[in-house]
Amino acid sequence: MTSAATSSGAVPASVDAMLELLTSRGYLAERSLATVTYLSLRMGRPLFLEGEAGVGKTEIAKVLSAALGRKLIRLQCYEGLDVSSAVYEWNSAAQMIAIRMAEAAGDTDRDQLSSDIFADRYMIKRPLLQALEPDVAGPPVLLIDELDRADEAFEAYLLEILSDFQVTIPEFGTVKAPSPPIVIITSNRTREIHDALKRRCLYHWVDYPAAERELAIVKTRVPGISVKLSQQVVRFVQALRNQDFYKSPGVAETIDWATALSELDARSLTPQVVGDTLGALLKYQDDITRMQGDTLQKVLKDATSDN
Amino acid sequence: MAINHLAPEQTEQFADNIVGFARALRAAGMPVGPGAVIDAMSALQVIDIGSRADVFTTLEAIFVKRHEHALIFKQAFNLFFRASEEWKHMLDSVPLPEQARKKPQAGSRRVQEAMSQPRMTETPQHQEQDLRLSVSDKEILQKKDFAQMSAAEIAEVLRAIEKMHLPQAELLTRRHRPDPHGLRLDLRRTLRASLRTGGDIIDIHRLGRIEKPAPIVALLDISGSMSEYTRLFLHFLHAITDARKRVSVFLFGTRLTNVTRALRQRDPDEALASCSAAVEDWAGGTRISASLHNFNKLWARRVLSQGAIVLLISDGLEREADSKLAFEMDRLHRSCRRLIWLNPLLRFGGFEAKAQGIKMMLPHVDEFRPVHNLSSIQELITTLSRPLPPHHRSLIRSAA
Numbered sequence: 001m002t003s004a005a006t007s008s009g010a011v012p013a014s015v016d017a018m019l020e021l022l023t024s025r026g027y028l029a030e031r032s033l034a035t036v037t038y039l040s041l042r043m044g045r046p047l048f049l050e051g052e053a054g055v056g057k058t059e060i061a062k063v064l065s066a067a068l069g070r071k072l073i074r075l076q077c078y079e080g081l082d083v084s085s086a087v088y089e090w091n092s093a094a095q096m097i098a099i100r101m102a103e104a105a106g107d108t109d110r111d112q113l114s115s116d117i118f119a120d121r122y123m124i125k126r127p128l129l130q131a132l133e134p135d136v137a138g139p140p141v142l143l144i145d146e147l148d149r150a151d152e153a154f155e156a157y158l159l160e161i162l163s164d165f166q167v168t169i170p171e172f173g174t175v176k177a178p179s180p181p182i183v184i185i186t187s188n189r190t191r192e193i194h195d196a197l198k199r200r201c202l203y204h205w206v207d208y209p210a211a212e213r214e215l216a217i218v219k220t221r222v223p224g225i226s227v228k229l230s231q232q233v234v235r236f237v238q239a240l241r242n243q244d245f246y247k248s249p250g251v252a253e254t255i256d257w258a259t260a261l262s263e264l265d266a267r268s269l270t271p272q273v274v275g276d277t278l279g280a281l282l283k284y285q286d287d288i289t290r291m292q293g294d295t296l297q298k299v300l301k302d303a304t305s306d307n
Numbered sequence: 308m309a310i311n312h313l314a315p316e317q318t319e320q321f322a323d324n325i326v327g328f329a330r331a332l333r334a335a336g337m338p339v340g341p342g343a344v345i346d347a348m349s350a351l352q353v354i355d356i357g358s359r360a361d362v363f364t365t366l367e368a369i370f371v372k373r374h375e376h377a378l379i380f381k382q383a384f385n386l387f388f389r390a391s392e393e394w395k396h397m398l399d400s401v402p403l404p405e406q407a408r409k410k411p412q413a414g415s416r417r418v419q420e421a422m423s424q425p426r427m428t429e430t431p432q433h434q435e436q437d438l439r440l441s442v443s444d445k446e447i448l449q450k451k452d453f454a455q456m457s458a459a460e461i462a463e464v465l466r467a468i469e470k471m472h473l474p475q476a477e478l479l480t481r482r483h484r485p486d487p488h489g490l491r492l493d494l495r496r497t498l499r500a501s502l503r504t505g506g507d508i509i510d511i512h513r514l515g516r517i518e519k520p521a522p523i524v525a526l527l528d529i530s531g532s533m534s535e536y537t538r539l540f541l542h543f544l545h546a547i548t549d550a551r552k553r554v555s556v557f558l559f560g561t562r563l564t565n566v567t568r569a570l571r572q573r574d575p576d577e578a579l580a581s582c583s584a585a586v587e588d589w590a591g592g593t594r595i596s597a598s599l600h601n602f603n604k605l606w607a608r609r610v611l612s613q614g615a616i617v618l619l620i621s622d623g624l625e626r627e628a629d630s631k632l633a634f635e636m637d638r639l640h641r642s643c644r645r646l647i648w649l650n651p652l653l654r655f656g657g658f659e660a661k662a663q664g665i666k667m668m669l670p671h672v673d674e675f676r677p678v679h680n681l682s683s684i685q686e687l688i689t690t691l692s693r694p695l696p697p698h699h700r701s702l703i704r705s706a707a
Contacts, residue, residue, distance in 0.1 A: 204368055
């Protein structure tokens with residue numbers, strides 16, 4: 001069933017099928033995440049994912065596009081993002097040349113000139129406009145990543161696009177998507193996103209996975225790792241998340257760490273090897289300092305006790 | 308668990324349930340609009356309604372738009388979608404939002420005060436005298452400590468605070484707008500204009516960077532020792548919140564409360580009332596270190612991200628002053644653009660940083676200012692509007 005769904009690029013027909021589809025691409029999602037993703041596809045609504053960094057918010061867009069065989073269009077947000085880098089821009093140099101050419105040819109019809117130089121071929125399409133264009137494989141997956149980094153003005157601009165899936169270009173007219181793209185918006189909550197935008201989306205808080213699921217994720221993403229080491233790694237990371245750290249490690253960090261450990265041919269966690277590789281898990285000096293000594297011993301002992 | 312009252316074929320009852328549930332959520336304080344109800348109904352038609360977990364996730368995705376509401380939603384869901392018989396009288400017992408929270412009428416106190424004032428006598432001489440008096444009164448008011456003011460004087464100060472015009476400390480953003488004196492060429496508009504003259508470029512259009520005020524984050528100490536000042540500062544912060552877009556306000560005593568939304572209400576009385584309703588530890592003890600820790604952990608990344616100026620309003624009288632306090636101050640200092648500590652204790656001429664807490668905090672602030680009377684608040688506003696030097700921190704450090 002999964003392979004059929006993949007090859008045809010069809011949207012899964014139930015929550016279970018969605019779960020299976022994601023799993024087939026190595027994304028082990030909680031059922032709740034699969035449910036909202038499924039709903040977002042069926043209802044044609046953007047999916048707004050919030051959660052700590054490194055819990056797999058961006059990843060789901062990549063997996064969806066691969067699994068459904070759709071094009072992935074990514075818009076990375078940053079402060080100062082504006083229409084010309086998010087939607088479209090005119091290729092002014094080429095337009096200028098076109099004007100000079102027309103002049104040289106003795107062409108003086110102004111209306112003709114303006115409709116010529118504001119044509120499709122002088123337009124540089126940026127991610128949002130690309131996402132509205134028809135695609136042979138079906139509507140693309142549009143990933144609007146880290147929306148919290150863009151400023152409020154851009155957020156307000158998105159309102160029109162996300163509710164009507166259309167863009168108005170003064171010189172050109174309105175571009176409307178024949179069928180709406182699959183939109184995934186992520187935010188790390190470095191600031192609050194306005195309610196007006198959230199209202200247009202399905203909202204889901206992506207949490208850290210439970211130990212069992214995290215273990216499965218490590219096994220899938222770091223194939224060579226031994227059972228014993230992977231269990232210790234997951235237990236260690238889960239214990240870290242209970243500590244009062246400035247930044248708890250996400251799933252991405254767990255995978256990084258497990259990869260690092262298996263690269264080093266570690267068989268099990270020892271104070272030495274953990275101390276050397278802690279930087280893969282904790283990204284703040286204060287947090288690393290706190291982990292020295294007794295805390296490290298204790299967490300390590302708990303993580304390795306059963307084996 | 309049976310949730311057969313959600314069965315889609317009983318459409319009318321089904322709609323009733325969703326509407327009732329939305330009403331319950333609203334009564335519990337969640338912002339749930341009518342659009343969400345329609346969404347919920349269409350979403351429930353898409354999924355398999357037999358699975359309680361899926362129904363939960365579906366409704367959650369539609370009704371919950373902030374992580375903080377997830378818990379309320381969960382409780383409401385569990386209560387509401389219990390056994391099929393129980394829910395009906397549950398629905399009846401859910402109060403309507405108007406009944407649930409009847410607002411006190413805004414400004415009622417001010418109206419009362421205005422009505423009870425004695426009428427002015429209107430002889431010209433008297434008026435002249437009054438004017439003279441009020442001028443000198445104002446001078447005194449400027450310097451008078453908030454803690455020693457009478458109710459009438461405080462009312463006067465509140466009026467002055469409301470009238471204060473906040474100059475906007477500008478931050479250059481990376482966005483552009485048309486600006487004849489801008490540095491960047493606006494090729495698109497230039498080209499469009501050139502079409503009117505058949506392709507000859509006559510007017511050159513330019514773009515300038517958009518400037519906007521730097522965000523302000525205020526951390527206000529509401530412990531007992533600050534009680535004579537808190538209300539006035541809240542008024543001040545309300546005035547700022549009204550004038551600017553990006554202001555976040557946190558109150559702390561023994562715990563930290565975010566009152567930004569409460570302060571957004573237009574009316575100062577209403578805003579302050581909802582502030583005090585949100586705070587549980589008004590005029591209690593102080594735990595600066597713990598409150599700063601909470602702020603750093605839960606909020607710093609969310610509100611300090613765009614070069615914010617932090618106003619820490621506290622007397623710094625912390626009982627549990629230890630190395631943690633210095634650590635948290637240092638972290639706060641490193642994550643904001645500028646840390647200004649406003650301390651009413653500075654009003655005393657011979658103030659020395661003897662208290663342990665103050666000693667710990669002082670090395671980590673960019674500015675240490677008094678804030679106890681109207682003129683010091685005005686000075687603060689001037690400071691806030693001063694353009695910030697590009698590498699202010701290194702400059703200040705090397706000067707010190």
